[in-house]
Amino acid sequence: MKKLISVLLILAMIPLAALAQFNISGDLTPSGMLRINDASLIDLPFRLGNISVDYAYGDFELKTVTSLETRWNNPEFSEDMLQFREAYLLWYPSFGEVKLGKMIHAWGAADANNPTDNLSPYDYYYMFLSGTDRKIGSMSMTTKAYLGDAQIELVAIPQFKANRFPINEPDFPIQIPVPEDAHYFNPEDELELGARIQYAMGIGDISTSYFRGNDRSFSPAGLEIDRAPMNTGQAPVLEQHLTYRSTDVIGLDAVVFPGNWTLRTELAYFRTETPDIDYSMTKFTYDAKYLQSVLQVEYAFANTVELMAQYISNNTIDSESEMVKDANFIALETMLQDTSNHALDPMRAQFSQLGIPEFSAGMGTPFALISDQVIIMSSRFTLMDNNLELSGMLMVNLDQTGYMTNLGTSYSIMEGLNLDATLAYFIGGDEAGNRFKQLEDFSNLNIGLSYSF
Amino acid sequence: MKLTIKTVLIGLLIALPLGIFAETGFELAKAMEDKISPKDMKSNMTMTLTNKQGKTRESTIRSISADDSRKQIIWFLAPADDKGVAFLKIEHADKDDEMRLWLPAFKKVRRISSKKKADSFMGSDLSYEDMTSRELDEYTYEILGEKVVDGIECHILESTPKAGVTRTYKRFITYVSKADLVSILDEAFDTRDKLLKRRVMKFRKDKGYDLPTEIFVENVQKGSNTRLVFSDQEVDTGVKANLFQEKNLKRMPK
Numbered sequence: 001m002k003k004l005i006s007v008l009l010i011l012a013m014i015p016l017a018a019l020a021q022f023n024i025s026g027d028l029t030p031s032g033m034l035r036i037n038d039a040s041l042i043d044l045p046f047r048l049g050n051i052s053v054d055y056a057y058g059d060f061e062l063k064t065v066t067s068l069e070t071r072w073n074n075p076e077f078s079e080d081m082l083q084f085r086e087a088y089l090l091w092y093p094s095f096g097e098v099k100l101g102k103m104i105h106a107w108g109a110a111d112a113n114n115p116t117d118n119l120s121p122y123d124y125y126y127m128f129l130s131g132t133d134r135k136i137g138s139m140s141m142t143t144k145a146y147l148g149d150a151q152i153e154l155v156a157i158p159q160f161k162a163n164r165f166p167i168n169e170p171d172f173p174i175q176i177p178v179p180e181d182a183h184y185f186n187p188e189d190e191l192e193l194g195a196r197i198q199y200a201m202g203i204g205d206i207s208t209s210y211f212r213g214n215d216r217s218f219s220p221a222g223l224e225i226d227r228a229p230m231n232t233g234q235a236p237v238l239e240q241h242l243t244y245r246s247t248d249v250i251g252l253d254a255v256v257f258p259g260n261w262t263l264r265t266e267l268a269y270f271r272t273e274t275p276d277i278d279y280s281m282t283k284f285t286y287d288a289k290y291l292q293s294v295l296q297v298e299y300a301f302a303n304t305v306e307l308m309a310q311y312i313s314n315n316t317i318d319s320e321s322e323m324v325k326d327a328n329f330i331a332l333e334t335m336l337q338d339t340s341n342h343a344l345d346p347m348r349a350q351f352s353q354l355g356i357p358e359f360s361a362g363m364g365t366p367f368a369l370i371s372d373q374v375i376i377m378s379s380r381f382t383l384m385d386n387n388l389e390l391s392g393m394l395m396v397n398l399d400q401t402g403y404m405t406n407l408g409t410s411y412s413i414m415e416g417l418n419l420d421a422t423l424a425y426f427i428g429g430d431e432a433g434n435r436f437k438q439l440e441d442f443s444n445l446n447i448g449l450s451y452s453f
Numbered sequence: 454m455k456l457t458i459k460t461v462l463i464g465l466l467i468a469l470p471l472g473i474f475a476e477t478g479f480e481l482a483k484a485m486e487d488k489i490s491p492k493d494m495k496s497n498m499t500m501t502l503t504n505k506q507g508k509t510r511e512s513t514i515r516s517i518s519a520d521d522s523r524k525q526i527i528w529f530l531a532p533a534d535d536k537g538v539a540f541l542k543i544e545h546a547d548k549d550d551e552m553r554l555w556l557p558a559f560k561k562v563r564r565i566s567s568k569k570k571a572d573s574f575m576g577s578d579l580s581y582e583d584m585t586s587r588e589l590d591e592y593t594y595e596i597l598g599e600k601v602v603d604g605i606e607c608h609i610l611e612s613t614p615k616a617g618v619t620r621t622y623k624r625f626i627t628y629v630s631k632a633d634l635v636s637i638l639d640e641a642f643d644t645r646d647k648l649l650k651r652r653v654m655k656f657r658k659d660k661g662y663d664l665p666t667e668i669f670v671e672n673v674q675k676g677s678n679t680r681l682v683f684s685d686q687e688v689d690t691g692v693k694a695n696l697f698q699e700k701n702l703k704r705m706p707k
Contacts, residue, residue, distance in 0.1 A: 092704065385505060416534060
């Protein structure tokens with residue numbers, strides 16, 4: 001229904017096109033991912049195309065971005081395939097810009113991995129894409145004022161939006177352990193606020209930011225025990241509840257140019273707390289502080305060769321967690337302790353393992369999900385008079401044995417039409433829970449065409 | 454005698470703006486720099502890149518510049534995959550230049566190092582250094598002689614960066630029109646003193662200014678070239694200084 005309203009709104013705007021500057025652009029990006037070990041097709045969705053429709057009238061602009069998402073194994077059209085990724089109104093007053101609507105935000109000085117950039121949720125289906133392609137738009141309002149060398153940006157997000165995770169996707173390499181019937185408590189206070197001040201100097205730019213919002217990734221909120229099945233001799237049902245913690249982020253980012261080098265850096269301090277949920281269950285509460293940072297170094301060797309290295313870290317400074325058992329939990333626990341009925345042994349064993357899961361970050365750079373310390377090195381250069389672009393990337397996990405290599409080529413067939421191929425290869429160690437090991441079977445060759453119009 | 458002094462004075466008055474007075478390389482370079490130029494200029498450009506195999510790629514650009522192109526903002530209008538990309542350059546006398554690139558796909562304004570001047574500008578044969586002004590005091594100059602280029606009588610001016618000034622070129626040889634004091638042909642030599650680029654410029658007269666109509670840059674080592682053709686030029690339209698701000702990268706003013 002929402003999508004239908006959006007379409008009607010867009011259609012209603014068409015008469016204005018007679019007065020306004022109307023612009024349509026987009027791309028078609030059919031692509032497929034093949035596993036390296038058996039050349040089988042990886043069944044994950046991809047964006048077949050994107051279309052941007054913009055109207056500009058005086059100091060106002062209306063911008064929309066719509067994508068068509070599909071998958072090779074299930075190409076039938078459904079309404080869910082159409083993603084209205086952005087639709088917002090822009091006003092350019094003399095002091096700067098004001099935006100209102102569904103939009104994607106981008107903060108931070110580093111490329112691709114930005115701990116200070118928490119305004120827009122991530123779409124984990126597109127984690128290996130770049131730029132705004134891997135983010136999700138959210139309803140928000142933003143004002144940016146340019147005051148000489150300074151910029152001040154204020155953002156308000158009234159409606160909470162979480163990351164999109166590939167849950168119950170057998171072909172996604174990292175399985176996220178969430179039961180299908182898990183219940184999510186959305187934040188009671190959905191309003192999120194952010195502010196960023198940037199100052200330009202001769203030697204570079206420096207920015208500081210503050211964001212008060214809710215985690216983009218869920219965390220355990222508690223357990224609810226349904227003892228009713230016990231009346232018929234069955235095991236009680238444990239229902240997992242999840243929520244999004246409220247988090248404050250203080251950020252600092254900078255870009256400076258020492259000699260022929262470029263240094264981009266970001267530092268974000270997070271303070272997170274589980275909200276008080278008014279619901280009868282065994283509650284899990286977290287109160288933690290963590291720090292994420294990115295240090296990026298760039299060097300241009302010659303006209304067409306660039307080298308970039310990034311060090312990304314995620315450190316928990318302090319974490320307190322508590323499991324507050326409810327009456328149901330205590331009663332069942334007592335019953336299991338007091339009875340020696342061996343028929344209850346499996347339940348007893350299951351119960352003894354119940355505890356509060358370890359704290360994990362719910363915001364910041366997505367790489368925190370894979371590792372607490374990684375180094376990324378990448379290089380890009382062009383050949384054949386810029387018709388062939390070659391790129392290479394090596395990611396090294398410093399926590400556990402883990403490597404990812406990415407080799408990409410993009411050949412310009414004709415103006416606007418490129419043939420792209422990317423080989424992604426993962427190697428992981430044998431340690432328990434090694435994320436890169438889980439990614440090994442996901443090593444793939446992605447082949448696609450991209451046509452811009 | 455009086456008549457002779459008067460004649461000399463009149464002769465000097467005529468000769469001065471034409472640059473005939475320039476006797477040394479520095480004086481010639483100074484006369485070129487002091488030449489009256491528009492306060493600001495708006496133009497559309499078609500940039501055609503041609504590689505060694507003759508394959509071409511065409512871009513359409515809107516440019517607004519001021520202060521002798523020390524401030525410039527450029528928006529890419531075509532091709533589709535570059536559309537929306539914008540570039541801002543502000544040259545400072547007392548601090549590092551500022552160069553910023555608006556990348557719509559990333560929704561970010563990326564500040565780039567002004568020291569990476571050798572980098573190609575959007576894949577063309579023009580580097581960022583080619584797009585910045587040569588500071589008069591950073592070079593030594595010598596007039597090497599005279600030559601007729603395309604029927605135009607020219608001084609041959611050699612410019613060499615002074616010791617301590619880091620540039621990607623070892624020297625330039627510029628063919629300066631004697632009549633108009635504009636560069637007709639400019640040859641840039643790499644650090645090994647091998648000819649790297651040849652730049653041919655064409656001008657037209659408008660409102661007392663020499664306005665560029667075409668710039669052809671050939672990378673003689675790579676065999677590629679870039680042709681910039683100017684159209685819809687407007688000068689002295691009263692472009693405000695605050696146009697050259699980051700906020701204007703995101704949209705092209707009317």
